[in-house]
Amino acid sequence: MRTGYATLPLHGGRAPAWLFRRMVRLARALALHVLEAHGRDGLLRRLSDPFWFQALGCVLGFDWHSSGLTTTTTGALKEALRGLERETGLCVAGGKGAAGRRTPAELEAACAAWGTDAGALVRASRLAAKVDSAAVQDGYQIYHHAFVAAREGRWCVIQQGMSDATGLARRYHWLGEGLASFVREPHAAVCCDARGETLNLVAEESARAQAALLAVAREPDRETGRLLQRLPELTLPRRHAVTAADLDPRRLRRVLLSTWEWAPADFESLLLTPGLGAKALRALALVAELVHGTPASTRDPARFSFAHGGKDGTPYPVDRAVYDHTVAVLEDGLRRAPLERRERDAALRRLARFVAA
Template identity: 55%
Template sequence: MNKTGIANLPLHSGRAPYWLFKRMVALSRAIIELMIIEFGREEFLRRLSDPYWFQSLGCVLGFDWHSSGVTTTVTGALKEALKGMENEFGLFIAGGKAQRAIQTPQEIINYAESGGFDSEPLVYASRLTAKVDNVAVQDGFNLYHHTIFFTSDGHWCVIQQGMNESLSIARRYHWLSFTLKSFVEEPHEAVCCDVKTETLNFTAKESSDLRRASVIVSKEKPEKIIKEIQKISELKLPKRHLITLNDINPQHLYKIFLKTYEKQPENFESLLEIKGLGPKALRAIALTSEIIYGTPIVFKDPAKFSFAHGGKDRTPYPVDRRIYDKTIEVMKKAISYAKIGRMEKISALRRISKIIESPY
């Protein structure tokens, strides 16, 4: 799979009506069950981590391709569809929008207790993916939605979304455990967008020296870091929109530098884990690292769709409820056949699909 992983979406007003969401849940349940039967849980996670596939899934469920609400509503429908069947499938979904995102760790723990598997690595993945996209990738998008899909075997996929209020655009971030080599260097499964922003990117490959230097600086006594910052404030800073003298106010940063000194982080990942370390503190550390060690600060945005049933806001055309219900019925029949071993029926569905898609 090519690097994709971030999708920028213009904001739309309105929400999915109840009659549509109810059908989305039913169709989602059929899709989840059929995919697990035919491809397995891990492949389902892999598909979710592809923003194009996820967007296409939203289209099938009744959202037009550029609706920003596709993220929250589709993940919500998937979560509702799986309710009560998690242990049967060994597949779980935690998190959601706003307050539900905050409750993610406890949800993971509850699922782990009922399913008899280790929650700690999953809670760590949930927490750190959010911290990376909120703090280490400073692209102007603030996270408001976080969902983690995971299996009882410990595999996971994270889909989260941030909002840029000034641009009125939402950005979605996709992560996948199978391909993750590092939480802090080029960690996303993909990137897909048309709009790029000025981004202070600690996760860029070119930021490796900056990450190392930032860890060294964070281990110093707070007084020493503050002294360097005071020196910097007397100099003329380079013209940058993301780092200003207001960002490195010593009075506001002393407490967090005391925490980093006491923690003595081993690497950049453990530095990010420190509670209270936010974007401004990390920017101050980066600027101090640049002045002391000459490490360059990298400004690089990590960011580099189809209709089926219509759109929730009648764009490009209203959802045809009769056809939507027929789709659910067909999917249910396919699952029923699959469960009794008649996989040839699913193969027939694939063949029919290919015939329909063929231009000849």
Template identity: 50%
Template sequence: MKRTGVADLPLHGGRAPRWLFNRMVRLCRAISLVILEEYGRREFLRRLADPFWFQALGCVLGFDWHSSGLTTTVCGALKEALSPLASEAGIFICGGKGRASLRTPEEILTYAERFGLPESFKDFPEISRLSAKVDNTALQDGYTLYHHTFIFTVDGYWTVVQQGMNEVTSYARRYHWLGEKVKDMVEEPHSGIATVKTENEVLDLTATTSRSVREAICNLLKQSPDRLFKEIEKVKYELPRRHSLSERDLLPRGLDRVLISAYENPPANFKEVLKIRGLGPRNLRALTLVSELIYDLQASREDPARFAFAHGGKDGHPFPVDRRTYDESIAFLEEALSRARVGLNDKLSALKRLGSLFRN
């Protein structure tokens, strides 16, 4: 359970039928309560922050293993299963898909007020917003966020599960955050990234190698907008061959408003840069390009995702099946299911799926 990060899934239409979703909620509640009882809230969040365990949970619940809908459905089932037990379990699940994601900060504050949580919990709405801004703007991998779930505990631990869509490739990418592992919200905040597909064109300002560029952008925004636009005019005639650039890349819509806002309230650090109203991916990309050209720097353009699988492959690719890990995963889930407070039919169906996996 040490890896967190990203998973790529193909986009599938439709939704889980109500008869299946109702059962998913019941089974999800049972598995969650067993984990909370046996291992505690902190370990529960660690498991949700592991893309492999999260994927396995979706499979056990009966959802398509390779569908992008697994993310939204599992998060929805978790929310419906545990929200009525928030006071008992000490777990609070906020956000969701589409418009529900925009209500995440409001839901966090509502829980904090309802249960009289300490003043420190009021920072969580900002953490929620910033995690979304990082994966949508600071990490430009071609995926636009449309799902955001923020989960936190009464002990002050938190995790984020969010997903973006690439309309060109018809894939979705899932991002996992684990609060206790995050040392810096804008520098490699994912403690590990796993995926089945990497992108060729990525701008990763969260990489350690991009630190100097992040600092340069902060310095750049402290200058007057007029001076910056003069520098951009110079840059137009010095476009380097190492990037495919155009004037539209350097002068995206709304850049003037961003520059004026930053000049009036200079950002102290890159986190403050991401909070600037109106700063989107294209504006940040323009500022990155100008900073690189003026200060002779280079931001990371490597996709931070890495090829990885939970248990290996039967044909030895990308590596032979790790039988011990495989058996431990099955044993844990079988024990959880055997003790779960669900109907016999649900337990038998889930155990049959696990048994089939084990035999194969």
């Protein structure tokens, strides 16, 4: 399931080398403690919780309310567990920019060391990225993709997108455990301080739109052909932010030729069509709506305000017990970790400041 979103202000800086080294040491101590106390599944569940992840980043020492927390925290965790894949049964793959594109190769290397097949993990990585970059078009461009895999095949994803228009970044959390479908309400909670109109092809109410889009993309038909010729003359729904170039009949025909050749069996397979990006998918959704009369949802999946964990901006956590348990796990990890007293006390103070914010 996708377990949450978090929206943060964009921050162009990076952690100083001395701070990052401390973050790596502290991340290793905390991760190993959680693994010992709660197992691999326990760590995956916690990393997929936006509040726990934010608290972890704060404890490690990064600015708790900037987008850099995501990339720096996952980077520290990746470095902390590097070389311990056999011992821990965990691999942290991917990262920011080009590092994210190396995720499949890194997963394959880890699975080779474990003697397992990487196919399902690589597919999960690609689908999670494609859903948040193309099937949910919320104005945030994905630039960070981290995939945490366990030897048994379970996983979580932490990825982040940026919006140049708003100056915000939005973080997306996924958890493989309990995931029924990548394309039907895959998230359990969405935490975000800013909401807006969104093309949401994975909303429950987009089921008919998915079927229509798949029908258009799977095989040629006369009505679609006629529509392509008439596109320049049509008055289009205002909610579809597509340009004239996106609706060029020749360009759309090339997109359709690629999907017809790919012959996707279902909507998940359609998302994995080579070369099918966000603009092409939006244009196809419009064609499917015009042919079949099935508009996709424009509901932003964000439901929770991240800053205080409350619903619709209410400034307190929805579940106080979960909140307290999150803090307790980190406090326990810090007290038990093999750290110098000064470093431990500083981390505990950072956690206290985060909780009080």
